Each structure stands twice: as C-alpha cells, then as structure tokens.
Amino acid sequence: xxxxxxxxxxxxxxxxxxxxxxxxxxxxxxxxxxxxxxxxxxxxxxxxxxxxxxxxxxxxxxxxxxxxxxxxxxxxxxxxxxxxxxxxxxxxxxxxxxxxxxxxxxxxxxxxxxxxxxxxxxxxxxxxxxxxxxxxxxxxxxxxxxxxxxxxxxxxxxxxxxxxxxxxxxxxxxxxxxxxxxxxxxxxxxxxxxxxxxxxxxxxxxxxxxxxxxxxxxxxxxxxxxxxxxxxxxxxxxxxxxxxxxxxxxxxxxxxxxxxxxxxxxxxxxxxxxxxxxxxxxxxxxxxxxxxxxxxxxxxxxxxxxxxxxxxxxxxxxxxxxxxxxxxxxxxxxxxxxxxx
Amino acid sequence: xxxxxxxxxxxxxxxxxxxxxxxxxxxxxxxxxxxxxxxxxxxxxxxxxxxxxxxxxxxxxxxxxxxxxxxxxxxxxxxxxxxxxxxxxxxxxxxxxxxxxxxxxxxxxxxxxxxxxxxxxxx
Numbered sequence: 001x002x003x004x005x006x007x008x009x010x011x012x013x014x015x016x017x018x019x020x021x022x023x024x025x026x027x028x029x030x031x032x033x034x035x036x037x038x039x040x041x042x043x044x045x046x047x048x049x050x051x052x053x054x055x056x057x058x059x060x061x062x063x064x065x066x067x068x069x070x071x072x073x074x075x076x077x078x079x080x081x082x083x084x085x086x087x088x089x090x091x092x093x094x095x096x097x098x099x100x101x102x103x104x105x106x107x108x109x110x111x112x113x114x115x116x117x118x119x120x121x122x123x124x125x126x127x128x129x130x131x132x133x134x135x136x137x138x139x140x141x142x143x144x145x146x147x148x149x150x151x152x153x154x155x156x157x158x159x160x161x162x163x164x165x166x167x168x169x170x171x172x173x174x175x176x177x178x179x180x181x182x183x184x185x186x187x188x189x190x191x192x193x194x195x196x197x198x199x200x201x202x203x204x205x206x207x208x209x210x211x212x213x214x215x216x217x218x219x220x221x222x223x224x225x226x227x228x229x230x231x232x233x234x235x236x237x238x239x240x241x242x243x244x245x246x247x248x249x250x251x252x253x254x255x256x257x258x259x260x261x262x263x264x265x266x267x268x269x270x271x272x273x274x275x276x277x278x279x280x281x282x283x284x285x286x287x288x289x290x291x292x293x294x295x296x297x298x299x300x301x302x303x304x305x306x307x308x309x310x311x312x313x314x315x316x317x318x319x320x321x322x323x324x325x326x327x328x329x330x331x332x333x334x335x336x337x338x339x340x341x
Numbered sequence: 342x343x344x345x346x347x348x349x350x351x352x353x354x355x356x357x358x359x360x361x362x363x364x365x366x367x368x369x370x371x372x373x374x375x376x377x378x379x380x381x382x383x384x385x386x387x388x389x390x391x392x393x394x395x396x397x398x399x400x401x402x403x404x405x406x407x408x409x410x411x412x413x414x415x416x417x418x419x420x421x422x423x424x425x426x427x428x429x430x431x432x433x434x435x436x437x438x439x440x441x442x443x444x445x446x447x448x449x450x451x452x453x454x455x456x457x458x459x460x461x462x463x464x
Contacts, residue, residue, distance in 0.1 A: 018348060020427060021424070021425055021431070022350055022353075022425050022428075023350050023424065023425070024350045027350075027351075028428075031428075031432055035432060035435075035436055039436070039439070039440075042440045042443065043443070046443050046444055046447045046448075049444070049448055049451070050447045050450070051451070052451075053451035053452050053455060054452070054454040054458070055455070056455065056458055056459065062386070063386055063387060077386070077387050078386055078387065079383065082379055082380070082383040085379050086379060089372070089375050089376065089379070090372070093368060093371075093418075095418075096368055096417075096418045097365070097368060100361055100365060100368065103354050103355050103361070104355070104356065104357070104358060104361050105355065233392070312349075313349075313351040313354065313355070315351040318354070321418075321419075322419055325414055325415075325418045328414060328418070329411055329414045329419075332407055332410050332414065335382075335407075336382070336403050336406075336407040340382060340386050340403050341400055341403055341404075
C-alpha cells in the first residue's frame with residue numbers, strides 16, 4: 001500500500017532531499033496530531049480510571065445504566081452501545097475502501113465510499129444524541145433513597161399513569177377535574193419536591209389530585225449506597241417487597257428522596273463524577289466524530305470537483321481517513337473502559 | 342517557482358487493480374474480525390455479572406480483546422503496518438511507553454488515596 005521502502009545510503013538520507021520516513025509532510029503531520037490527540041484521550045480515560053480506583057462506594061455498572069433501545073424500551077444491556085460501535089467500525093471500513101479506491105485512481109469508487117462513510121458518521125452522531133437524551137432524562141423510576149437511608153437504583157416496568165383526579169381545588173383546577181396531560185413530568189417534578197403523599201399529588205397550582213396509575217411489574221431494587229439495614233452487595237429486592245419499599249419512600253412527602261436522570265451536579269446512576277466523565281469523554285469523542293464528518297464532506301467536495309485527480313494522487317483522502325480511523329480507535333477504548341468494565 | 346527536487350511520496354502509494362483485490366480481501370477479513378470481537382465482548386458482559394468469580398478474567402479478556410482490535414485498526418485501517426519501520430516505531434514506542442507509565446502512576450496513586458480515605462475517613 002503506502003510508503004514503499006527503498007534502500008538508501010546515509011548520504012542521500014541525511015542530504016535533506018529524501019525523508020527518513022519516506023512519507024509526505026502532510027501525512028507525517030497528521031500522525032503527529034493523532035499522537036497528541038491520543039494523549040488527550042488517554043489522559044481522560046486514565047483520569048476516569050483514577051476516580052474509579054480511589055472511589056469508596058459502588059460505581060455504576062454499564063449494563064445496568066445503558067440497557068435501553070430506541071422503540072423497544074428496557075432490558076437490552078449494552079446492545080445499543082454495541083450497535084453504535086458496529087456503525088463506527090463499518091464507517092471506518094467504508095473509509096479504508098475509499099482510500100484503497102484512491103490508490104487505484106478510481107474517482108467514482110472514492111466518491112461512493114466517502115458518501116457511505118459520511119452517512120455512517122451521521123448515524124453515529126445521531127445515536128449519541130439519543131443516548132445523551134436518554135441519559136439526561138433518565139429512567140421512569142429514578143434512584144430512590146429508602147427509609148433506612150440506603151440508595152437504590154430501580155429496574156422493571158413502570159405502570160403508566162392514566163390521569164390525575166383533583167380532590168381538592170387549587171388556583172386553576174376545580175374539584176373533580178381530570179388531568180390527562182404532561183402527567184409524567186408533573187409526577188417526577190412532584191416526586192423530587194416531596195409533593196407526593198399517600199397516593200396523592202400536589203400540583204403546581206396547589207390543588208391535590210388522586211393518582212390513577214397502572215401497577216408496576218418486575219420491579220427490582222439494587223442497593224448502591226449503604227443504609228442502616230440495606231447494604232451494597234445485598235441480593236436485589238424483587239416484586240412486592242420492592243414496590244412497598246419504593247413507594248413508602250416516594251409517597252413520604254419529603255423532598256430529595258428521588259433523583260431522575262443526570263445533570264452536572266447529580267445523576268441517578270451513581271456518583272457525581274460518573275455523570276461528568278460521561279458527558280466529557282463521550283462529548284469530546286462525539287465532537288471529534290462531528291468534525292470528522294464535516295472534514296469528510298469538505299474532502300468529498302474536493303474529490304467530486306476532481307481536485308485530487310488532477311493532482312495525480314488521493315492523499316488528502318488518505319489523510320482524512322487517518323483521522324476518521326483514529327476516531328474509531330478512540331471509541332474502541334471508550335467502549336471497553338467506560339461501558340464494559 | 343515550482344521545485345522539482347522534492348520527491349512526491351504520495352505518488353508511491355498507487356497500486357494496481359490486482360493488488361487492490363488482495364487489499365480489499367484483507368479489509369473484509371478485518372471487518373469480520375472486529376465485528377466478531379465486539380459481539381463476543383457484549384455477550385461476555387451480558388452473561389457474566391461483575392459480582393461473579395469469573396469477572397476478573399472477563400475484565401482482563403476485555404482489555405486484551407480491545408488491544409487486539411486497536412492493533413488491527415492501527416496496522417491495517419491506518420496502514421501503519423505498511424509504513425517504513427522507523428515511522429512505525431517513531432509513532433508507537435513513545436506513546437506506549439508514556440501511556441503505560443501514566444496508567445501505572447495514576448492508578449497506583451488512586452489506590453493509595455482510596456486506602457487513605459478508608460483508613461482516616463472523611464466525607
């Protein structure tokens with residue numbers, strides 16, 4: 001492929017004309033950039049490892065945190081991330097095929113494979129947007145602080161909220177009114193603020209309503225922080241016992257018993273740093289993918305205009321290819337160290 | 342003025358139709374390999390829990406499989422394997438040395454800090 005090595009004597013090598021690496025300036029500089037960028041990502045992942053190693057409590061487990069699929073719901077541990085990995089690997093393959101076509105001066109081949117690469121890149125960025133949105137909004141159950149002070153994450157199927165029936169009038173809602181809109185949002189907001197009590201919700205306008213909700217199923221509580229009786233590492237609590245403990249705390253009418261989703265201060269999955277590293281590492285990688293797609297589009301325009309064909313070689317495609325493969329390379333490590341381990 | 346004494350290495354990268362076939366075959370082989378490794382990793386992660394006794398082995402096999410994947414991406418997709426040996430080592434050796442040192446020093450320090458917290462307490 002590239003860089004056909006030929007034997008050179010020392011005089012030619014150091015004479016200033018021949019490159020010791022027998023490669024062009026541009027490609028060498030791209031490698032220099034990639035090494036420095038790899039150091040940045042290496043630093044980020046090592047920092048993540050540092051935090052995990054000195055952390056005292058239970059660290060979130062990837063397959064418990066990331067187990068949702070678009071349109072399918074919960075119960076698919078890590079499948080979505082695996083799909084994202086596969087998409088990125090495939091787009092890396094189409095890129096290397098574009099480079100190969102370039103070496104044969106096959107302009108149409110380069111165009112075809114670069115378009116495929118760009119589509120793959122957009123798919124990956126889109127997947128990441130979905131995952132961020134899911135991470136930020138969180139699960140329907142959230143993380144619950146039990147009555148003994150222990151904290152638990154909750155798995156299972158959340159019974160749908162049908163409506164709220166007002167039993168005590170407030171500023172807007174009259175007694176007997178049935179509210180059917182924005183239920184989940186109201187419910188979670190009230191849960192965080194401690195406005196849920198004995199099966200009733202206090203709405204924004206001060207009215208009190210009865211919650212008409214379907215039963216949950218397959219509920220499972222996994223302890224993540226020690227309490228007086230429940231400890232980390234205990235067997236998960238299932239079914240009715242789990243429901244009793246969960247709703248005892250949720251309907252206690254006290255604030256801050258439940259956390260939904262994630263922001264930079266807290267998240268339902270684990271310690272604060274977990275959310276911060278998630279946002280920074282996947283965000284920084286996602287930014288690289290996004291810039292990669294933009295660069296690929298610019299180069300594709302150059303290919304279509306025939307700029308590189310006239311030049312006699314498609315090295316620009318090879319150089320952007322290097323960057324694109326690097327993005328895939330980083331993801332392989334993020335996938336292992338952030339999601340799997 | 343255009344210089345004619347510079348060597349266009351970029352032109353050395355061309356290959357023929359037949360060579361292309363061989364290269365593409367290698368690319369497809371690596372694609373399948375990377376996919377199989379990813380599927381294997383997810384299956385291992387789904388079936389063996391972190392609380393199980395086999396987890397440490399699974400964890401280390403993740404690291405080994407990841408390095409294998411990374412090796413194929415760098416050597417074949419980024420075709421560092423086809424570059425001159427000096428360039429290959431010039432890129433890889435300093436990086437690997439530095440990152441190994443960083444991993445060692447940071448994780449060791451983290452374990453010590455962790456045990457200090459555990460011993461002397463604190464919020």
